[in-house]
Amino acid sequence: MLEETSIYPMNQDTDDTQQRPPMGPLLSISSLSKQYPRTQARAVNDVSFNLYSGEILALLGPSGCGKTTTLRMLAGFETPDTGSIHLKDRDITSLPPQKRHIGMVFQDYALFPHMTLAENVTFAMQQIARDQRYTKALEWLELVGLGDLADRFPEELSGGQQQRVALVRTLAAEPELVLLDEPFSNLDAGLRERTRKEMRRLFKKTGTSVVLVTHDQAEAMTMADRIGVMKDGDLLQLGPPQQVYREPANAFVAEFLGHTNLLEAQASGESAATPLGQVDLNAPAEGRVTLSLRPEHLALVPSDDSDSATVVDREFRGHDYFYVLQRGEQRYCAIVPNHEPLEVGDRVRLKAHRQASVLPAEQQRKH
Numbered sequence: 132m133l134e135e136t137s138i139y140p141m142n143q144d145t146d147d148t149q150q151r152p153p154m155g156p157l158l159s160i161s162s163l164s165k166q167y168p169r170t171q172a173r174a175v176n177d178v179s180f181n182l183y184s185g186e187i188l189a190l191l192g193p194s195g196c197g198k199t200t201t202l203r204m205l206a207g208f209e210t211p212d213t214g215s216i217h218l219k220d221r222d223i224t225s226l227p228p229q230k231r232h233i234g235m236v237f238q239d240y241a242l243f244p245h246m247t248l249a250e251n252v253t254f255a256m257q258q259i260a261r262d263q264r265y266t267k268a269l270e271w272l273e274l275v276g277l278g279d280l281a282d283r284f285p286e287e288l289s290g291g292q293q294q295r296v297a298l299v300r301t302l303a304a305e306p307e308l309v310l311l312d313e314p315f316s317n318l319d320a321g322l323r324e325r326t327r328k329e330m331r332r333l334f335k336k337t338g339t340s341v342v343l344v345t346h347d348q349a350e351a352m353t354m355a356d357r358i359g360v361m362k363d364g365d366l367l368q369l370g371p372p373q374q375v376y377r378e379p380a381n382a383f384v385a386e387f388l389g390h391t392n393l394l395e396a397q398a399s400g401e402s403a404a405t406p407l408g409q410v411d412l413n414a415p416a417e418g419r420v421t422l423s424l425r426p427e428h429l430a431l432v433p434s435d436d437s438d439s440a441t442v443v444d445r446e447f448r449g450h451d452y453f454y455v456l457q458r459g460e461q462r463y464c465a466i467v468p469n470h471e472p473l474e475v476g477d478r479v480r481l482k483a484h485r486q487a488s489v490l491p492a493e494q495q496r497k498h
């Protein structure tokens with residue numbers, strides 16, 4: 132079983148986050164595996180994790196890594212081959228979806244087109260008295276800034292507004308857990324960024340526990356208290372965004388969570404000899420290791436030395452430049468604040484100005 136790291140403190144953007152005392156997990160998944168008929172490998176392989184009440188957990192990975200299958204097993208739409216799912220100490224592994232008290236928001240929103248927004252939301256409120264549903268639905272819609280549009284039909288809304296209605300409709304049923312499958316993929320870039328911030332705020336305000344799946348690392352970083360990175364059915368690492376970014380478990384995680392420089396190095400205690408000279412390490416190590424050095428941790432010092440690197444590409448990104456550098460056979464990337472920009476063709480010495488992360492040796496796939 133993968134070692135888990137504490138979720139406290141949560142995501143850096145904590146002004147909207149009420150810190151909760153750690154209690155037992157709300158959701159506990161143990162050794163979940165699933166192989167589809169006529170396939171060579173398991174879609175999900177021995178995945179275990181806990182989710183705590185009020186926590187937002189993102190399953191992140193490339194297409195086909197098994198994140199949707201994991202979510203569908205949680206929702207009850209797929210049956211696991213092995214393993215168990217407990218929600219609040221109830222074994223729900225074999226329960227049908229409607230008996231799990233889990234709400235799922237799909238990519239395509241699935242609002243009822245012939246119902247107004249208020250009717251869409253009241254429809255989900257079977258648990259409260261009929262005469263209170265409309266007032267409660269308005270409260271939910273107001274929470275996402277759509278109180279004034281309660282009598283509109285879904286087709287009279289923007290994509291982002293529809294997404295918010297779909298979400299409050301799910302929340303209105305008061306599920307113990309909410310599952311989101313690539314929830315913002317239908318929104319354009321600007322709206323997506325705004326909507327995910329709003330949703331995180333809403334989840335924190337309502338104390339909602341969430342598992343979401345995404346292939347977008349920025350989405351996982353901004354939304355989640357913890358990120359689980361998946362590849363080929365395996366859960367490779369699970370931890371707070373800052374930790375997964377700064378201390379990736381292996382080269383795949385390092386590269387999936389943004390750009391990085393992978394350096395072959397000879398470690399000796401707190402530092403290592405690398406092609407870029409001696410580099411400090413985030414953890415003591417000995418012998419041959421691979422290091423991950425983030426582009427923002429590489430300084431570029433103009434130099435004409437024979438072992439200097441050459442700027443081969445440059446991208447202006449507002450507050451900084453993203454540089455691609457060639458040194459011998461090896462390419463590097465660096466992110467540098469945009470004062471005194473370098474030109475393509477300029478020669479620079481590369482110097483690590485922060486510790487590099489030591490990557491543990493790759494483990495063999497178990498199946």
Ligand SMILES: Nc1ncnc2c1ncn2[C@@H]1O[C@H](COP(=O)(O)OP(=O)(O)OP(=O)(O)O)[C@@H](O)[C@H]1O
Pocket residue numbers: 167168170174192193194195196197198199200201346
């Ligand atoms: N119904 C199915 N029958 C056979 N194989 C399937 C089925 N559904 C998924 N798979 C396979 O299982 C693996 C995991 O798929 P899954 O949809 O869980 O991945 P994913 O990470 O969610 O990908 P995406 O981001 O593309 O949705 C893939 O190799 C996929 O081809």
